[in-house]
Amino acid sequence: xxxxxxxxxxxxxxxxxxxxxxxxxxxxxxxxxxxxxxxxxxxxxxxxxxxxxxxxxxxxxxxxxxxxxxxxxxxxxxxxxxxxxxxxxxxxxxxxxxxxxxxxxxxxxxxxxxxxxxxxxxxxxxxxxxxxxxxxxxxxxxxxxxxxxxxxxxxxxxxxxxxxxxxxxxxxxxxxxxxxxxxxxxxxxxxxxxxxxxx
Numbered sequence: 617x618x619x620x621x622x623x624x625x626x627x628x629x630x631x632x633x634x635x636x637x638x639x640x641x642x643x644x645x646x647x648x649x650x651x652x653x654x655x656x657x658x659x660x661x662x663x664x665x666x667x668x669x670x671x672x673x674x675x676x677x678x679x680x681x682x683x684x685x686x687x688x689x690x691x692x693x694x695x696x697x698x699x700x701x702x703x704x705x706x707x708x709x710x711x712x713x714x715x716x717x718x719x720x721x722x723x724x725x726x727x728x729x730x731x732x733x734x735x736x737x738x739x740x741x742x743x744x745x746x747x748x749x750x751x752x753x754x755x756x757x758x759x760x761x762x763x764x765x766x767x768x769x770x771x772x773x774x775x776x777x778x779x780x781x782x783x784x785x786x787x788x789x790x791x792x793x794x795x796x797x798x799x800x801x802x803x804x805x806x807x808x809x810x811x812x813x814x815x
Contacts, residue, residue, distance in 0.1 A: 655708060
């Protein structure tokens with residue numbers, strides 16, 4: 617998804633309809649293709665970052681096994697980003713809402729089709745706002761917030777485990793100063809992530 621987005625961005629204004637921007641050498645079809653690639657790349661990469669956060673929570677917070685993750689969780693971590701990005705991009709393309717937007721073709725209303733019809737202009741602008749929230753800025757902000765929550769959960773889990781291990785170590789040292797062998801289990805509990813990475 618990052619590669620798709622990078623290719624789309626690298627083409628810049630070349631894909632835009634000729635005469636609409638400096639360096640533009642395309643047409644409405646190439647403009648739509650660029651917009652399609654951009655939405656697929658942005659939404660897919662963004663949602664996959666959330667999938668990674670969910671995976672790490674499953675491993676670190678809930679200590680899920682590889683078999684459980686593979687059979688119950690991983691399919692959704694792939695299906696949701698792929699389907700969401702493809703379906704949304706195709707729907708926007710079919711609606712004809714991939715138009716020149718700055719130096720690339722992206723989600724933008726084509727007000728030239730409305731002429732002087734104010735109702736048409738208002739409707740196009742409302743659709744543009746809704747699509748931008750669902751498939752662009754709004755999606756990125758939502759995933760960013762969810763990733764922040766996920767990172768907080770992961771940090772707190774690791775911090776709590778670290779404090780627990782510190783108590784075990786301190787207790788072992790105190791007992792070892794008085795007896796040759798400790799009277800309780802002094803095994804330090806490893807982090808689930810450390811166990812997974814050591815395999």
